[in-house]
Amino acid sequence: MKQIFLLVALAAVAGVVAVTxxxxxxxxxxxxxxxxxxxxxxxxxxxFISVAHEEGSLHSIGAVLGNDxxxxxxxxxxxxxxxGTIIAALHYQHVPSEENNRIFGRQxxxxxxxxxxxxFMVKDSTKYAATGGWGFGHFAxxxxxxxAAMKTCFPCHAREKAxxxxxTRYAP
Amino acid sequence: MKQIFLLVALAAVAGVVAVTxxxxxxxxxxxxxxxxxxxxxxxxxxxFISVAHEEGSLHSIGAVLGNDxxxxxxxxxxxxxxxGTIIAALHYQHVPSEENNRIFGRQxxxxxxxxxxxxFMVKDSTKYAATGGWGFGHFAxxxxxxxAAMKTCFPCHAREKAxxxxxTRYAP
Numbered sequence: 001m002k003q004i005f006l007l008v009a010l011a012a013v014a015g016v017v018a019v020t021x022x023x024x025x026x027x028x029x030x031x032x033x034x035x036x037x038x039x040x041x042x043x044x045x046x047x048f049i050s051v052a053h054e055e056g057s058l059h060s061i062g063a064v065l066g067n068d069x070x071x072x073x074x075x076x077x078x079x080x081x082x083x084g085t086i087i088a089a090l091h092y093q094h095v096p097s098e099e100n101n102r103i104f105g106r107q108x109x110x111x112x113x114x115x116x117x118x119x120f121m122v123k124d125s126t127k128y129a130a131t132g133g134w135g136f137g138h139f140a141x142x143x144x145x146x147x148a149a150m151k152t153c154f155p156c157h158a159r160e161k162a163x164x165x166x167x168t169r170y171a172p
Numbered sequence: 173m174k175q176i177f178l179l180v181a182l183a184a185v186a187g188v189v190a191v192t193x194x195x196x197x198x199x200x201x202x203x204x205x206x207x208x209x210x211x212x213x214x215x216x217x218x219x220f221i222s223v224a225h226e227e228g229s230l231h232s233i234g235a236v237l238g239n240d241x242x243x244x245x246x247x248x249x250x251x252x253x254x255x256g257t258i259i260a261a262l263h264y265q266h267v268p269s270e271e272n273n274r275i276f277g278r279q280x281x282x283x284x285x286x287x288x289x290x291x292f293m294v295k296d297s298t299k300y301a302a303t304g305g306w307g308f309g310h311f312a313x314x315x316x317x318x319x320a321a322m323k324t325c326f327p328c329h330a331r332e333k334a335x336x337x338x339x340t341r342y343a344p
Contacts, residue, residue, distance in 0.1 A: 046219075048216070048219075048237055051223045055282070056276070056279070104228070106228050111225075111341070160275060171287075
């Protein structure tokens with residue numbers, strides 16, 4: 001009898017500990033955003049989603065590429081994007097092409113200059129629960145962005161709720 | 173003896189005919205440009221080479237994609253591009269994104285609008301001998317460009333001899 005009581009008591013303690021650990025982990029996850037700190041492999045071979053040109057303070061031209069999960073979801077109109085989706089934005093300086101303009105005989109052509117950064121959105125609804133299921137990544141010269149800057153990604157993307165926080169539409 | 177003479181004479185005539193047919197075919201090919209009249213299959217799945225923004229009278233933004241032969245040649249710096257190379261340029265109207273600008277709170281974002289045309293350069297040094305080994309293609313709404321317009325492709329691209337008639341550089 002005494003042994004059974006001890007066993008039940010131990011099990012109860014273990015249960016409380018487990019629940020506490022789980023709860024605090026979930027709470028921590030929801031409270032503290034987790035960012036993408038490693039560049040996803042193979043992104044330069046991914047397929048084309050769209051292009052983008054940003055003025056304002058950016059003066060950038062970029063390409064948005066997607067892994068297979070992303071491309072399938074875009075083409076089928078799947079929303080929200082499924083876990084495993086990765087969207088990459090390759091940004092470059094938006095510069096005039098003097099060599100092209102010489103050939104065209106007029107100021108016409110703008111092309112990618114130096115790469116400025118590569119940004120990623122990685123969908124994992126568990127890992128990135130605190131930021132709408134998306135992990136945000138920003139890499140300049142291969143190095144991840146500072147935490148203060150990274151915290152600005154989600155609040156802005158969150159304004160695009162209707163398209164699961166993704167600004168870029170698929171170009172036909 | 174008479175039979176042998178006849179055989180040699182026949183062979184000679186056949187040879188002359190063959191050479192004449194061959195020569196006139198080559199001459200015709202060199203004189204008359206041949207254009208790409210069918211959209212290469214699967215181009216929308218090809219890999220990313222670069223982006224381009226054209227002002228002047230064009231106001232277009234586009235993506236340049238390449239088939240596997242093209243991507244390999246670009247990455248390895250192979251010039252001239254080998255037969256089998258296909259480069260695709262997907263052009264769209266360059267339009268402001270009102271939905272993005274609303275979110276950013278400023279006029280910043282330009283995105284692809286309606287598709288305007290898709291252009292191809294297909295390398296086949298025999299078939300397209302008259303135009304530097306490149307077949308040029310232009311499709312708007314799926315229809316190939318008119319011959320008069322197509323004849324303007326080669327003379328302009330020919331000014332970029334150092335890079336085998338290809339304007340677009342590979343974006344890292």
